[in-house]
Amino acid sequence: MKITAIESSVISLPFTMGGPHARFAGQLWDHLEILLVKVETEDGLVGWGEAFGHAAIASTRAALDSIVAPLVLGRDATDINGLTRSILHATHLLGRNGSFVYAYSGIEIALWDLAGKRANKPVWQLLGGPDRAELQAYASLLWYSDPALVEKNVTAAASQGYRYIKLHEVTREATLAGLEAPGAENVRIMLDVNCAWLPPQARDMADSLAGDHLLWLEEPVWPPEDVHSLASVRARGIPIAAGENVAGLFGFKSLIEAGAIDIAQPSVTKIGGIGEMVKIIHLCQAHGIEVFPHCPYFGPGLLASYHVASALIENPLIEILWVDMEANPFDPWVRSTNGHVRLPQGPGLGVDPDPEVMERYRKGTVTRTA
Ligand SMILES: [Mg+2]
Structure with a gap:
């Protein structure tokens, strides 16, 4: 089944985040952007994927339109493993x-959407997963730095029914503001510092946070590939989560062999797609490592994370970014209710974008054909 067209579109969604908009990689982050990838086969069937994303959109899109899409066009859409091997x-x-x-990764996710549509089964079923109505989600708060804003947003997320909340803060003061916020008594708190600390500071911070009952400490060490320093932080006692900046299956093998992680966080729009996620989850499970996907996405990347996590993880926990979008072409599936997201039941990823919403927020489209 030949791939005949690949289209990339940027969907740009206004949002609020419970505080002032932050800067990300030097850019003011005031729109959530989805790099949407549409793959069409010779029979006219269409699959949707999402490639990473955020401030990387311009470079990911250039790679997609100039090199990766031309390599994939004309190839067999059903040979996903063969394509992954060959394109990577x-x-x-x-x-x-x-x-x-x-x-x-964006193309690969679209190929799974196509495979599910062709088989008339949701991707979770293709992967051998159980039929679940919904999945537990956690609120992934943005970086505020102001303890008062941390407290306010933790209380708001708890009141919306979240039982797991992740902070993106780098001081103990801001972290304690979250841990002690009204409503946080019934919530487990995680802390993600996005590789903020060199190893000695990371060990000191892990010591100072050791009695604070964090569910996990995420990416405490700069640089993220310093797996041995990460292991030295883990030895201080707080469970360590990492993996969103790892290159593929072998990156996780290195983390595991170094004894660096308790929780693995592969990211489907970055790591190579659903097939690579499946391999990583199996590897982690064979080593007693929990997997909670990194998925602060707003389109097919988030939906793909639901399908994979639901199929392969006994008690999935889905990351939902604590933002309020004006609209989204994948509504309501990309939003949580009472701390849970619904698992789509339709074929493929189970949700196609709403064309009217897509048109309203589309920033531009490039189509390549075979
Ligand atoms: Mg993170």
Whole structure:
């Protein structure tokens, strides 16, 4: 079944985040952007994927439109494993973790959407998962730095029914504001510092936070590939989560062999797509490592995370970014209710974008054909 067209579109959604808009990679982050990838086959069937995302959109899109899409066009959409092997080999000199792998991830997710539609089964069923109505979600708060805003947003997320809330703060003061916020008594709190600390500071901070009952401490060490320093922080006692910046299956193998993590966080729009996620989850489970996907996405990348997590993880926990979008072409599936998200039951990823909403927020489209 030949792939005949690949289209990339940017959907740009206004949002609020419970505090002032932050800067991200030097850019003011005042719109949530989805790099949407549409793959069409010779029979006219269409699949949707999402490639990473955020401030990387311009570079991921350039890699997709200029190199990756032309490599994929004309290939067999049903041979997903063969395509992954071939495309990632063809681009490996261009980077094993970055734009080219992100771009392919978007296509790969769309191929699973197509496979499910062709089989008339949801992806979770193709992966052998149980039929569940909904999945537990956690609120992934943004970075506020102001303890009063941390407290306000933790209380708001708890009152919306979240029982798990993740902070993105780098001081103990701001972290304690979250832990002690009204409503936090019945909530487990996680802390993600996005690689803010060099190893000695990371160990000191892990010591100072050790009695604070954090469910996990995420990416405490700069740089993220310093797996041995990460292991030294883990030895201080708080469970360590990492993996959103890891290159593929072998990146997780390195984390596991170093004894660096308790929780693995592969990211479907970055890591190579659903097939690579499945391998990583199996590897982690064989080593007694929990997997909670990194998925602060707003389109097919988030939906793909639901399907994979639901199929392969006994008690999934889905990351939902604590933002309020004006609208989203994948509504209401990309939003949580009472701390849970619904698992789509339709074929493929189970949700196609609403064309009217897509048109309203579309920033531009590039189509490549075979
Ligand atoms: Mg993180």
